[in-house]
Amino acid sequence: MVLAAAVQLDAVPGDVAANLSACERLADEAGRSGAKVIALPEFFTTGIGFLRELVDAALPADGPAADLLCELARRHGAMVGGSFLCRDVDGHIRNAYLLADATGIVGRHDKDLPTMWENAIYTGGNDDGVLTAGGYQVGAAVCWELMRTQTVRRLTGRIDLAMTGSGWWSIPAWPPRRLFERLEASNAATAHRAAADFARYIGAPVVHAAHVGELECPMPWLPVRYRGHFEGNALITDAAGNILARRSRADGEGVVLAEISLGRQHPVYVAPQRFWLHRRGALPAAVWHYQRLHGRRWYERNAVAR
Numbered sequence: 001m002v003l004a005a006a007v008q009l010d011a012v013p014g015d016v017a018a019n020l021s022a023c024e025r026l027a028d029e030a031g032r033s034g035a036k037v038i039a040l041p042e043f044f045t046t047g048i049g050f051l052r053e054l055v056d057a058a059l060p061a062d063g064p065a066a067d068l069l070c071e072l073a074r075r076h077g078a079m080v081g082g083s084f085l086c087r088d089v090d091g092h093i094r095n096a097y098l099l100a101d102a103t104g105i106v107g108r109h110d111k112d113l114p115t116m117w118e119n120a121i122y123t124g125g126n127d128d129g130v131l132t133a134g135g136y137q138v139g140a141a142v143c144w145e146l147m148r149t150q151t152v153r154r155l156t157g158r159i160d161l162a163m164t165g166s167g168w169w170s171i172p173a174w175p176p177r178r179l180f181e182r183l184e185a186s187n188a189a190t191a192h193r194a195a196a197d198f199a200r201y202i203g204a205p206v207v208h209a210a211h212v213g214e215l216e217c218p219m220p221w222l223p224v225r226y227r228g229h230f231e232g233n234a235l236i237t238d239a240a241g242n243i244l245a246r247r248s249r250a251d252g253e254g255v256v257l258a259e260i261s262l263g264r265q266h267p268v269y270v271a272p273q274r275f276w277l278h279r280r281g282a283l284p285a286a287v288w289h290y291q292r293l294h295g296r297r298w299y300e301r302n303a304v305a306r
Contacts (some may be wrong), residue, residue, distance in 0.1 A: 001259040001260065001261055002036050002037055002237050002259065002260055002261075002262055003033070003034045003035045003036055003037075003257060003258070003304065004036070004037040004038075004039070004205075004207045004257070004258060004259070005027075005030030005031075005035035005037065005038045005039070005236075005255050005256065006039045006207050006208055006209045006210070006234040006235060006236055006245075006247070006255070006256050006296060007023065007026045007027060007030070007038070007039060007040050007041060007044075007082075007209045007234065007254075007255055007258050008041075008209065008210050008211070008212055008232055008234035008251070008252070008253055008254055008255070008256070009022060009023065009026065009040070009041050009044060009209070009210075009211055009212070009248045009253060010022075010211070010212050010213035010252065010253040011043070011044070011046065011211060011213065012047065013046065013047040013048075013049055013051055013054070013215070014046055014047070014051060014053035014054055014055070014056075014057045014219075015046075015057075016045045016046060016057050016059065016064065017038050018211065019044060019045050019046065019118060019222070020044075020065070020068055021081070022253075023040050023044050023068065024068060024072065026074075026229040026253070026254070026255055027072045027080065028072070028076075029255050030076075030255045030257065031072065031078060033255075033257055035078060035204075035257060036076070036077065036078045036079065036165070037079050037161065037189045037207055037260075038072065038076070038078050038079070038080045038081075039080075039081055039082065039164070039165060039202075039207040039208065039209040040069075040073075040080070040081065040082025040165060040209050040230075041082060041083075041165035041166060041209035041210050041211050041234075042082070042083040042084075042095060042097070042111070042142045042143055042166060042167050042209075043083065043084060043085065043095070043164040043167050043211070044065070044082040044083070044165070045057065045059060045064075045065050045084040045085065046058075046082055046084065046085055047120070047167065047215075047216035048118065048167040048169075049117070049195060049215050049226070050121075050217045050218055050219065050220055050226070051217050051218075052122060052302070054085060054121050054168070055085075055093065055121060055302065055303045057085065057089060058082030058086060058087040058093045058103050058122075059084060059085065059086060059087065060086070060087055060088075061088060061096065061098075061108070064247060065082075065084040065086075066098055066100075066105055069082065069098055069099075069100040069105065070104050070105060071083065072100070072105075073100040073101050073102055074102050075232065076101055078100050078101070078131050079100070079134065079138065079163075080099070080100050080101075080306050081084075081097060081098060081099040081100065081138075081140065081163045082097065082098070082165055082178030082209065083095050083096055083097035083098070083109075083111065083140075083142050083165060084088040084096060084098075084131065084233045085121065085122060087305065090304055091304050091305035092122075092123050092304060092305075093105045093111075093122040093123065093303055093304075094110045094111070094122050094123060094124075094125055094147070095110065095111035095114070095118070095122050095125075095142060096108055096109070096125075097109040097110070097111070097112050097140040097142055097163075097165075098165065098236075099131045099133055099140065101133045101134055101139060106131060106132060106133045107131025107132065107133065107138070107140070107154045108127075108131075108285055109127055109129040109131065109140035109141075109142075110124065110125025110126075110127060110159045111123070111124060111142040111143070111145060112124050112125055112126065112145060112148075112150070112151075113123060113141060113144070113145075113148075113277035114292075114295065115144045115288070116288055116291040116292070116295075117291045117294075117295055118295065118297035119219055119291060119292050119294070119295020119296050119298075119299060120220065120291075120294065120298040120299050120302070121295075121299065121303060122299070122303070123137065123299065127263060128154045128155075129141060129145075129151075129154060129155065130154070130155065130158055130159060135204040136160040136161060136262055137158060137159045137160050137161075138159060138160070138161050138162070138163055138229065139155040139159035139161070139162040139163070139202065139204065140162075140163055140164070141155070141162060141198070142164065142166070143164075143165070143166040143168060144167055145164075145166060145195045146164060146166070146195055146197075146277075147190075147194060147276055147277050147278055147280075148275060148276060148277060149271045149272060149273075149274065149275060149276070149277055150275075151198075151215050152198075152201045152202055152271040152277065153166070153271060154202060155202050155204075156201065156202045156265060156267060156271070157203070158264075158265050159202065159204050159264060160204060160262045160264055161204055161205055161206075161207070161260075162198065162199065162202060162204050162205070162206045162207070163207050164195060164198070164206055164207070164208045164209070165209040165210065166191070166194075166195075166206065166208065166209075166210050166211065166219070166231075166233075167189045167210075167211040167230060168210070168211070168230060168231040168233075169185055169215055169226075169228055169229070169230055169231070170188065170228040170229050170230070170231060171183045171184040171187045171283065172184075172186060172226055172227055172228045174224075180290060182269075183281065183283050186281055186295065187230055187231075187281075187284065190278050190280075191233055192229035192231070192233055193278075193279065194277075195208035195233070195235055195237065196237050196242075196243050196280070197241065197269070197277065198241075198277075199237040199238070199239060199240070199241040200240065200241035200267060200269045201267055201268075201269045201270075201271055201277065202267060203238050203239055203264050203265045203266055203267035203268070204263075204264050204265075205236070205237055205238050205239050205260040205261070205262065206235075206236070206237045206241075207236050207260070208228070208233075208234060208235050208236070208237075208249075209234050210231070210232050210233050210234040210248070211230040211232070212229070212230050212231075212232040212249050212252055212253060213229065213230055213253075214227075214228070215227075215228055215230060216228075220290075220291050220294040220295065220298070221290070221294050229249065230249070231249055232247065232248055232249030232250075232251070232252075233246065233247070233248065233249065234246070234255075234256050235256065236256060236258040236260060237259075238260060238261065239261070239263065239264065239265045240265070240268055241268055244258035244259070244260065245257060245286050246260035261282070275300060
């Protein structure tokens with residue numbers, strides 16, 4: 001059995017120094033408790049939103065984010081992972097999940113498809129997300145990668161542990177309020193079950209970190225501002241998807257801890273013959289497409305360093 005920890009972070013948008021400091025504090029709390037697997041959320045250096053300052057806050061692959069992961073791994077003799085906006089030498093930004101152990105960085109996974117307004121901030125990757133650390137195969141998956149059958153197919157039967165993270169935002173309370181409240185209830189329910197269901201699809205324990213807190217930013221192509229929150233839900237499951245520890249949005253920033261057995265088993269669920277593991281609903285589906293169209297254009301004009 002191994003003690004694992006998942007961090008739930010209330011990030012300051014675009015403030016790399018503040019966010020690195022918060023991550024170090026929370027990871028140290030986990031390490032002092034004896035955690036040997038520590039998961040930070042995606043975008044742990046910046047948070048996420050449709051914000052120009054996030055482009056400017058992208059870090060090199062061997063910069064302060066990687067340094068922190070390596071230092072935490074050495075300090076606590078642990079595997080430590082999380083994703084951040086990474087400016088690569090080709091000028092592109094990617095949502096790069098780095099995994100470190102006491103020897104340094106042992107692997108990287110780039111999120112395959114940006115979600116909604118994320119298309120304006122970074123471009124996708126195409127690796128399989130299977131990383132090797134300490135004799136174990138670790139699967140990296142980020143936010144809505146936990147929603148797609150292609151993620152299940154690349155990891156099922158191949159990993160002993162999944163380290164995942166999300167920055168899952170809410171549907172705002174716009175009029176007609178009753179309709180949008182129903183949509184948000186469905187969105188929150190999906191965010192609540194996605195990581196545990198993912199364990200049931202892949203047959204490996206999941207350590208899932210998350211963001212909490214409020215978010216306000218512009219809405220692409222719309223004359224209104226987004227005002228909402230992150231759904232939280234940092235959790236740890238066994239390989240059958242049983243939740244061993246969970247931190248809700250109401251619990252705020254902090255750490256969850258649980259003992260897990262590393263290793264793979266026969267999945268509880270079989271991936272469906274469709275693109276998405278979970279139904280998204282009409283509004284998220286529409287926003288997925290329009291913000292992807294907007295984001296790709298915005299990214300090419302504003303984010304690529306040529």
